[in-house]
Amino acid sequence: MGITSKLGNLGIVTTTLEEAVNWGRTGAMWPLLFGLACCAIEMMSTQASHYDMSRFGMELNRASPRQSDLLIVAGRVTRKMAPVIRQLYDQMAAPKWVISMGDCASCSGVYNNYALVQGVDEIIPVDVYVAGCPPRPEQLIHGILTLHEKVRGERIAHWATN
Amino acid sequence: MTGIPQALDPAAAVRAALPEAVQDVIEFRGETTLVIARPHIVAACRFLRDTRGLVYNYLSDISAVDYLEPYGGWGDRPERFALAYHLLSMLYFRRLRLKVYVPEDDPVVDTVTPVWPGANWLEREIADMMGIRFAGHPDPRRLMMPEDWNGHPHRRDYPLGYETIMFSFNVDEIMKHKPFAKE
Amino acid sequence: MAIATAKNEQVARWEGNIEELRGLVSERAFTGETMLLNMGPHHPSTHGVLRVLLELDGEQIVSCLPDVGYLHTGIEKNMEHKTYEKCVTLTDRMDYLAPMSNNMAFCLAVEKLVDLDVPERAQIIRVIGLELTRINSHLVWLGTHALDLGAMSVFLYCFREREYILEMFEILSGQRMMTSYIRPGGVWRDIPPEFMPKLQQFLEYFPPRIDDYEKLLTNNPLWIDRTQGIGIIEPETALAWGVSGPSLRGSGINWDLRKAMPYSGYEQYDFDVPVGEHGDVYDRFLVRIREMRESVKILRQAAARLPAKGPFRSNNRKFVPPPRSELGQSMEAVIHHFKLWTEGFSAPDQEVFVAIESPRGEVSVYLHGTGGNRPRRVHYKTPSFMHIGALPVMTQGHLIADLVAIIGSIDIVLGDCDR
Ligand code: SF4
Numbered sequence: 001m002g003i004t005s006k007l008g009n010l011g012i013v014t015t016t017l018e019e020a021v022n023w024g025r026t027g028a029m030w031p032l033l034f035g036l037a038c039c040a041i042e043m044m045s046t047q048a049s050h051y052d053m054s055r056f057g058m059e060l061n062r063a064s065p066r067q068s069d070l071l072i073v074a075g076r077v078t079r080k081m082a083p084v085i086r087q088l089y090d091q092m093a094a095p096k097w098v099i100s101m102g103d104c105a106s107c108s109g110v111y112n113n114y115a116l117v118q119g120v121d122e123i124i125p126v127d128v129y130v131a132g133c134p135p136r137p138e139q140l141i142h143g144i145l146t147l148h149e150k151v152r153g154e155r156i157a158h159w160a161t162n
Numbered sequence: 163m164t165g166i167p168q169a170l171d172p173a174a175a176v177r178a179a180l181p182e183a184v185q186d187v188i189e190f191r192g193e194t195t196l197v198i199a200r201p202h203i204v205a206a207c208r209f210l211r212d213t214r215g216l217v218y219n220y221l222s223d224i225s226a227v228d229y230l231e232p233y234g235g236w237g238d239r240p241e242r243f244a245l246a247y248h249l250l251s252m253l254y255f256r257r258l259r260l261k262v263y264v265p266e267d268d269p270v271v272d273t274v275t276p277v278w279p280g281a282n283w284l285e286r287e288i289a290d291m292m293g294i295r296f297a298g299h300p301d302p303r304r305l306m307m308p309e310d311w312n313g314h315p316h317r318r319d320y321p322l323g324y325e326t327i328m329f330s331f332n333v334d335e336i337m338k339h340k341p342f343a344k345e
Numbered sequence: 346m347a348i349a350t351a352k353n354e355q356v357a358r359w360e361g362n363i364e365e366l367r368g369l370v371s372e373r374a375f376t377g378e379t380m381l382l383n384m385g386p387h388h389p390s391t392h393g394v395l396r397v398l399l400e401l402d403g404e405q406i407v408s409c410l411p412d413v414g415y416l417h418t419g420i421e422k423n424m425e426h427k428t429y430e431k432c433v434t435l436t437d438r439m440d441y442l443a444p445m446s447n448n449m450a451f452c453l454a455v456e457k458l459v460d461l462d463v464p465e466r467a468q469i470i471r472v473i474g475l476e477l478t479r480i481n482s483h484l485v486w487l488g489t490h491a492l493d494l495g496a497m498s499v500f501l502y503c504f505r506e507r508e509y510i511l512e513m514f515e516i517l518s519g520q521r522m523m524t525s526y527i528r529p530g531g532v533w534r535d536i537p538p539e540f541m542p543k544l545q546q547f548l549e550y551f552p553p554r555i556d557d558y559e560k561l562l563t564n565n566p567l568w569i570d571r572t573q574g575i576g577i578i579e580p581e582t583a584l585a586w587g588v589s590g591p592s593l594r595g596s597g598i599n600w601d602l603r604k605a606m607p608y609s610g611y612e613q614y615d616f617d618v619p620v621g622e623h624g625d626v627y628d629r630f631l632v633r634i635r636e637m638r639e640s641v642k643i644l645r646q647a648a649a650r651l652p653a654k655g656p657f658r659s660n661n662r663k664f665v666p667p668p669r670s671e672l673g674q675s676m677e678a679v680i681h682h683f684k685l686w687t688e689g690f691s692a693p694d695q696e697v698f699v700a701i702e703s704p705r706g707e708v709s710v711y712l713h714g715t716g717g718n719r720p721r722r723v724h725y726k727t728p729s730f731m732h733i734g735a736l737p738v739m740t741q742g743h744l745i746a747d748l749v750a751i752i753g754s755i756d757i758v759l760g761d762c763d764r
Pocket of ligand 1: 037038039074075076101102103104105109132133134135438
């Protein structure tokens with residue numbers, strides 16, 4: 001949390017703008033509803049009753065890239081799909097982050113062949129890689145928390161470029 | 163209910179009706195394969211579907227196979243490509259495979275979509291992946307690969323498109339050439 | 346200026362495309378009387394990355410052209426470069442909601458090609474795995490289908506029960522989704538001791554949950570309004586278009602490969618094949634719900650029949666690796682182990698064809714050996730592929746909102762379709 005000090009019981013909180021904004025960003029980071037392959041099913045389990053991603057401020061998956069902050073690339077990225085993903089990424093409003101979920105998205109996993117982009121980082125910049133085929137929901141949650149940590153550490157200077 | 167008519171032997175029946183069509187009959191692990199001459203495939207399919215005692219009413223699958231050997235040639239097979247039509251008779255609970263050899267320099271076969279409309283996508287997939295064209299097909303666009311793709315990936319002479327696997331000794335080398343995306 | 350050129354380029358590309366569509370969409374599309382609308386590949390209700398090009402007259406669908414391949418992974422080609430046992434792991438990732446069915450189809454094909462026996466006990470274990478897979482897949486289908494039509498809570502309930510099955514899979518194989526549990530000659534390992542109690546618990550726990558889903562949906566007027574009379578497939582059309590599985594049975598054709606052409610000892614189980622009457626979305630829904638109950642029935646029988654001890658895979662050392670315990674004592678076992686894990690086994694240069702009933706329908710494998718240790722060709726015909734191919738006939742004349750219901754009801758998985 002961005003609270004640095006509490007003065008008696010006056011109810012005044014001082015913090016820096018950076019920390020307040022970053023706290024806000026991590027608290028409601030809505031992902032884009034975008035599944036590609038098997039990993040998407042595991043992403044659905046993460047959102048469903050058992051693991052419940054809303055605990056981390058991800059109440060809803062927005063179906064529109066304009067309304068979302070986080071792109072979880074869940075699954076294998078084919079060469080036919082690559083332009084679509086790039087377009088979705090471009091349509092998202094800044095600040096935006098990308099999690100590459102699963103081996104396929106990170107490095108194309110078990111398929112080293114003609115049809116797949118060998119890692120989604122060839123087409124869009126990735127913030128956090130989550131390994132596994134498919135990653136367990138706990139792993140995905142860990143990836144999201146890692147991203148939160150990263151966001152909390154961002155400086156004002158980065159905002160302009162983000 | 164008069165009962166189901168006696169089941170016929172598909173090989174003998176097709177031989178009798180279309181004497182030119184059957185080139186060979188192969189039995190392997192209880193599966194019957196009729197090798198059909200290329201011009202007769204549609205007639206054979208229609209005959210097998212509509213004849214009493216055969217009733218192969220369901221098209222399970224059409225697969226294509228490429229017999230190219232690593233050092234050229236196609237072994238003892240007559241042609242480079244073959245199509246395998248898998249028919250199913252829901253009345254007699256049995257399956258049948260029709261095999262058609264397709265030459266490399268003229269990979270065209272008549273479409274069976276008039277017999278089974280479901281063959282539409284199966285044939286499109288083969289046309290895309292193996293490069294065997296189907297004469298009279300209603301929708302000859304590519305199915306799986308992007309429209310501007312070169313080549314037919316499932317042919318045996320099409321490379322797998324392998325990237326060097328990353329180990330700790332070559333990671334720097336690979337990372338240098340990897341086209342990472344910027345913003 | 347730059348924007349203008351980019352736009353012109355786009356327009357030019359689009360015009361190139363529209364000529365290609367001549368004969369596929371109606372002539373009215375070219376005069377602008379009907380509208381061409383693109384849906385997907387990023388659309389929440391297409392169950393993955395299906396793209397559909399719709400020709401619309403107002404809200405009504407005049408023609409519908411599905412476009413697949415956004416998930417084409419080249420698995421079949423990759424398999425040609427792997428030994429038979431390694432291929433099994435790739436089959437999981439085709440139909441990722443029913444991994445064991447795909448394993449099973451491939452393993453049956455390999456066993457047929459090399460003429461390998463499977464012990465009785467392994468067959469029962471396989472049936473347990475397959476039926477759990479069926480329930481698992483139907484749960485995801487029910488949850489997402491209901492979600493598409495606006496019933497959010499069913500999704501949460503279904504995934505709660507699904508976690509239970511995934512835990513069981515984890516006990517069985519060490520993985521939640523990509524089990525790779527069924528291998529040529531049997532299964533990967535014996536059932537762990539904690540599995541059977543968990544299964545019994547599940548069989549107690551699950552049937553009342555199906556009643557809950559039915560309470561939520563079956564007589565719900567909203568649900569009935571959105572599903573009854575929608576997306577009707579006539580039986581003849583279904584057969585001609587190669588529709589299979591619950592979608593075929595929803596049209597009133599009693600055809601289930603488990604009954605009709607049994608494999609893995611399915612003839613010894615007592616179960617019914619649910620059949621619908623009208624072939625609409627609602628009937629397909631009912632068929633799948635009842636199928637879950639039948640699966641529970643099969644699971645009960647299988648659990649009762651499973652011997653406590655016995656082989657879980659074939660004893661044929663030429664194809665199946667020896668158990669670890671033998672490696673310390675027998676030179677022969679070490680040699681077999683080494684051969685199988687480095688080179689794999691060889692299969693004749695022949696072809697076989699195997700079809701089984703997956704939760705979605707008939708999944709079939711065409712396997713052609715080379716005489717060496719790798720296949721020459723593996724071809725999967727998958728039910729989703731055929732069903733998406735038949736989508737144009739099912740959707741004709743319906744409203745665009747019904748398209749979502751129809752896509753949900755034929756239970757497609759794009760990984761299964763594109764491979
Ligand atoms: S990493 Fe594994 S589970 Fe995820 S998309 Fe790839 S194959 Fe599927």
